[in-house]
Amino acid sequence: MAKKTVEQHGAADFDWDALALDGYTHIQRSELSDKYEQTLTSINEKEVVEGTVVLLTKKEVIINIGFKSEGVVAASEFRYNPDLKVGDTVDVYVECQEDKSGQLIVSHRTARMHKAWIRVNDVLRTGEVITGFVKCRTKGGLIVDVFGIEAFLPGSQIDVKPIRDYDIYVGKNMEFKVVKINQEFRNVVVSHKALIEAELEEQKKQIISGLEKGQVLEGTVKNITSYGVFIDLGGVDGLIHITDLSWGRVNHPEEIVELDQKLNVVILDFDDDKKRIALGLKQLQPHPWDALDANLQVGDKVSGKVVVMADYGAFVEIAAGVEGLIHVSEMSWSQHLRSAQDFMTVGDTVEAVILTLDREERKMSLGIKQLMPDPWADIEGKYAVTTKHNAKVRNFTNFGVFVELEEGVDGLIHISDLSWQKKIKHPSEFCKVGEEMQVVVLEIDRENRRISLGHKQLEENPWDVFETIFGEGSVHQGTIIENKDKSGIVSLPYGVEGICPSKHLRKEDGTNAKVEETLDFKVIEFNKEAKKIVVSHTRTYEEGEDKPTSKGDKKGSTGSSTSQAVKAINQNNEKSTLGDLDALAELKEKMDKGE
Numbered sequence: 001m002a003k004k005t006v007e008q009h010g011a012a013d014f015d016w017d018a019l020a021l022d023g024y025t026h027i028q029r030s031e032l033s034d035k036y037e038q039t040l041t042s043i044n045e046k047e048v049v050e051g052t053v054v055l056l057t058k059k060e061v062i063i064n065i066g067f068k069s070e071g072v073v074a075a076s077e078f079r080y081n082p083d084l085k086v087g088d089t090v091d092v093y094v095e096c097q098e099d100k101s102g103q104l105i106v107s108h109r110t111a112r113m114h115k116a117w118i119r120v121n122d123v124l125r126t127g128e129v130i131t132g133f134v135k136c137r138t139k140g141g142l143i144v145d146v147f148g149i150e151a152f153l154p155g156s157q158i159d160v161k162p163i164r165d166y167d168i169y170v171g172k173n174m175e176f177k178v179v180k181i182n183q184e185f186r187n188v189v190v191s192h193k194a195l196i197e198a199e200l201e202e203q204k205k206q207i208i209s210g211l212e213k214g215q216v217l218e219g220t221v222k223n224i225t226s227y228g229v230f231i232d233l234g235g236v237d238g239l240i241h242i243t244d245l246s247w248g249r250v251n252h253p254e255e256i257v258e259l260d261q262k263l264n265v266v267i268l269d270f271d272d273d274k275k276r277i278a279l280g281l282k283q284l285q286p287h288p289w290d291a292l293d294a295n296l297q298v299g300d301k302v303s304g305k306v307v308v309m310a311d312y313g314a315f316v317e318i319a320a321g322v323e324g325l326i327h328v329s330e331m332s333w334s335q336h337l338r339s340a341q342d343f344m345t346v347g348d349t350v351e352a353v354i355l356t357l358d359r360e361e362r363k364m365s366l367g368i369k370q371l372m373p374d375p376w377a378d379i380e381g382k383y384a385v386t387t388k389h390n391a392k393v394r395n396f397t398n399f400g401v402f403v404e405l406e407e408g409v410d411g412l413i414h415i416s417d418l419s420w421q422k423k424i425k426h427p428s429e430f431c432k433v434g435e436e437m438q439v440v441v442l443e444i445d446r447e448n449r450r451i452s453l454g455h456k457q458l459e460e461n462p463w464d465v466f467e468t469i470f471g472e473g474s475v476h477q478g479t480i481i482e483n484k485d486k487s488g489i490v491s492l493p494y495g496v497e498g499i500c501p502s503k504h505l506r507k508e509d510g511t512n513a514k515v516e517e518t519l520d521f522k523v524i525e526f527n528k529e530a531k532k533i534v535v536s537h538t539r540t541y542e543e544g545e546d547k548p549t550s551k552g553d554k555k556g557s558t559g560s561s562t563s564q565a566v567k568a569i570n571q572n573n574e575k576s577t578l579g580d581l582d583a584l585a586e587l588k589e590k591m592d593k594g595e
Contacts, residue, residue: 048111053088063092063106071106078108080148091115109148116147120188124178129195132176137166144176149188151178157191160200161222161232200235207236211277213267216284221261229253231265231279238277240265245281247288247321249307256281288321289362298354302366306348314340316350316366323364326352330367333375333408343368375408376449383409383451385441388458393435396427403439403453411451413439420456420463463528466496470523470533475540479518480505488513490521490535497533498523504536513537 051071055062061078063071071092078084093110123130132146134153141154153176155163176190219231219238228241245256257263265279296302304318313327331343344350352366375382383389383405391403391411400414418430431437443452470476470492478498482489488500500521505513513519525534 048091048093048114050089051092053084053086053090056086063090065092067104069104071104073106073108112148116149119147120149120178121181124181127177129175129177131173132190134169134172134174137170142166142169144190146188146190151188151190153190153192157193160193160196203235207234211267211270213269215267216264218262219265221257221259224253224259226252229257236277238279240279240281247282249317288319289359292322298357300354301351302354303349303351306344306346306350309340309346311339314344316352324366326366326368330369333369375406376446379444379446383441385444388438388440390436391439393431393433393437395433398426401427401431411453413453413455417454417456420459420461463531467526467528470526472523472526475520475522477518478521480513480515483515498535500535500537504538506538508541
């Protein structure tokens with residue numbers, strides 16, 4: 001019937017309010033709707049609201065937040081609160097007011113995280129002390145649960161002293177201060193050390209205000225380094241330098257102390273702000289030098305261990321804290337430069353003689369060569385003047401050669417005592433380092449430990465013979481070997497060289513003689529002491545037809561001997577041998593008899 005009425009009169013003229021199936025008019029229905037809306041809580045998505053637990057099951061928790069529908073939260077999100085019951089007020093985060101099925105979506109875990117992040121930021125700003133639960137250990141520190149957020153506790157922020165075992169803190173509640181927050185990555189760093197430092201600051205002020213030099217305090221070994229030991233004095237740290245641990249030598253502080261050891265220390269010094277405190281341990285014990293045997297004196301024999309080596313010597317500890325230096329020069333009678341490492345090493349036990357002893361300066365010098373016979377004690381008996389010996393060439397100087405007769409006994413061969421004939425500019429032309437050579441003792445200076453030696457003295461002086469052969473006026477055949485300083489150097493018989501001034505090199509035809517030219521020369525000067533022979537070619541033809549002669553040529557009986565001697569000597573023109581010198585001596589003797 002109604003359908004026909006609508007069709008007959010038209011939809012526009014239909015009175016819908018007249019069709020009130022529930023018995024309410026439009027106005028009444030509007031009023032009731034407003035009242036219902038007022039009973040619902042106004043909520044926005046992505047915010048935290050409070051709700052009431054209305055139902056608990058094994059898997060879910062139903063929460064009424066005053067909205068059209070209740071929120072459903074997984075029971076696992078309340079695992080941290082086993083005492084949860086119906087009627088409790090909890091925070092939830094509105095994820096979505098209505099999903100596809102019209103269900104309200106909320107999260108208690110997200111709400112906790114959201115509120116915790118706000119709270120953590122507030123704590124950082126205010127500096128409030130909070131309590132957290134240490135969950136587990138991680139690299140470099142611990143993980144702490146703070147308001148449901150996992151925060152990082154660095155190992156350096158656990159305590160004021162170094163922590164060697166982090167595991168003892170796991171599973172415990174501790175107080176912290178939030179020290180840093182990374183907003184981008186939502187990382188939180190907390191510190192327990194900051195609380196301890198704040199508590200110790202007041203104690204520190206009280207301790208350092210009463211510090212005085214020489215004061216003895218009890219402390220605990222906090223840290224050990226290669227250079228010293230840090231001591232905790234009850235909130236204030238002090239350093240015992242390695243040199244102040246013991247009167248004796250210490251290679252590493254671990255030899256003396258160990259971590260957490262309690263010991264008494266003395267305050268040696270501190271700066272104006274009393275931030276650096278120097279402590280001492282050895283100062284609490286008497287100095288070893290004060291306990292040194294009063295009867296110990298220079299010349300006594302002592303024994304000790306080598307504790308330090310240097311190129312210049314070795315330090316020997318004869319008692320804890322009492323050391324003496326053995327200089328390298330006191331290790332051997334030898335005068336050759338050597339390193340102390342050639343004689344001993346660290347750890348060796350050695351015997352020595354006290355050379356100097358200064359108790360006031362606490363210094364002592366020792367020697368070990370004094371325990372060996374002094375080679376100079378009987379030097380005249382072993383190396384008497386004119387005696388011959390074998391020696392080893394040690395080194396050269398411009399003026400001679402140093403040779404070693406035995407360990408600790410060196411001698412000098414002056415360059416003028418190396419050879420009778422050869423003119424030597426530097427000793428290296430005559431011998432080499434390490435070579436063995438024969439020497440003869442010329443002079444001994446026992447007081448200054450010096451011996452003068454000679455090598456040429458092993459042979460007769462050939463100039464004694466040359467004096468009889470190259471007398472002034474004698475004529476000899478020679479070869480010009482060099483022009484030097486307006487004169488010529490002439491090679492004469494027997495390996496002798498003569499000097500011919502330039503004006504005496506003029507030949508009979510008026511030309512000057514040249515190098516490598518062989519001519520007759522007359523001796524115009526013979527100087528035995530200076531080993532100098534001056535000759536002239538010009539004089540040979542100006543004064544007559546002189547021929548090569550010698551003083552011994554007057555007698556035929558000596559001519560044969562002279563010829564034989566000359567032949568023998570000419571076999572070595574640079575350096576005469578003993579055999580040559582014997583022939584010369586024989587020649588001289590025969591010539592003297594002939595005269």
